[in-house]
Amino acid sequence: AQTVTQSQPEMSVQEAETVTLSCTYDTSESDYYLFWYKQPPSRQMILVIRQEAYKQQNATENRFSVNFQKAAKSFSLKISDSQLGDAAMYFCAYSLQGAQKLVFGQGTRLTINP
Amino acid sequence: DSGVTQTPKHLITATGQRVTLRCSPRSGDLSVYWYQQSLDQGLQFLIQYYNGEERAKGNILERFSAQQFPDLHSELNLSSLELGDSALYFCASSPIPTGLTEAFFGQGTRLTVV
Numbered sequence: 001a002q003t004v005t006q007s008q009p010e011m012s013v014q015e016a017e018t019v020t021l022s023c024t025y026d027t028s029e030s031d032y033y034l035f036w037y038k039q040p041p042s043r044q045m046i047l048v049i050r051q052e053a054y055k056q057q058n059a060t061e062n063r064f065s066v067n068f069q070k071a072a073k074s075f076s077l078k079i080s081d082s083q084l085g086d087a088a089m090y091f092c093a094y095s096l097q098g099a100q101k102l103v104f105g106q107g108t109r110l111t112i113n114p
Numbered sequence: 115d116s117g118v119t120q121t122p123k124h125l126i127t128a129t130g131q132r133v134t135l136r137c138s139p140r141s142g143d144l145s146v147y148w149y150q151q152s153l154d155q156g157l158q159f160l161i162q163y164y165n166g167e168e169r170a171k172g173n174i175l176e177r178f179s180a181q182q183f184p185d186l187h188s189e190l191n192l193s194s195l196e197l198g199d200s201a202l203y204f205c206a207s208s209p210i211p212t213g214l215t216e217a218f219f220g221q222g223t224r225l226t227v228v
Contacts, residue, residue, distance in 0.1 A: 043202060043222045044116065044219065044220075044221050044222075045204060045206075045219035047218075100145075100147070100159075100162045100169055101147065101170060101172055102147075102159065102217070103159075104156055106156050
């Protein structure tokens with residue numbers, strides 16, 4: 001079974017600094033998707049960024065970028081120029097291509113210090 | 115706003131009771147997913163419907179059931195409620211039956227069983 005592990009239950013960073021959240025996953029498949037979701041206090045699950053496993057280029061969305069290491073099964077999220085609005089729970093998730101479900105990690109609570 | 119609407123936002127009920135959670139997907143989305151977020155289990159996939167038919171099943175208890183209606187809204191029915199069913203229940207929708215590259219989440223229904 002596929003599993004997703006986020007080893008950092010909590011992280012904090014100073015406003016305007018850069019922070020990296022870690023995620024590892026376990027799968028024997030070669031075609032899959034990886035995601036980072038943000039859950040602010042409003043509880044809404046917001047898609048931050050996604051990566052297709054067949055793409056070697058790391059995905060980037062404005063201040064958010066990933067470091068996808070397929071051989072190491074690692075998928076970290078880097079947030080540059082952290083803003084107070086980035087404070088939230090961040091979930092790493094995996095989906096097998098053609099599958100119907102997301103498998104989530106346990107989440108990392110990110111605090112932004114002003 | 116993701117376009118996915120869940121009602122009610124909060125629900126408090128007693129053990130042994132039955133409740134119905136409702137989800138209206140984004141306009142045009144045929145696929146609806148239900149997830150449970152609890153403190154001890156994290157985010158877990160429950161069930162998926164596509165255009166009115168059950169498509170995939172996850173860790174859904176026999177006391178729970180769901181359906182998707184012709185207008186594509188979905189309902190999750192939880193019966194014989196136990197304290198451990200207290201959780202945040204999310205609905206997500208996507209336009210296609212497989213591959214969650216475009217899944218959008220609602221704001222969730224917070225269920226408290228007392």
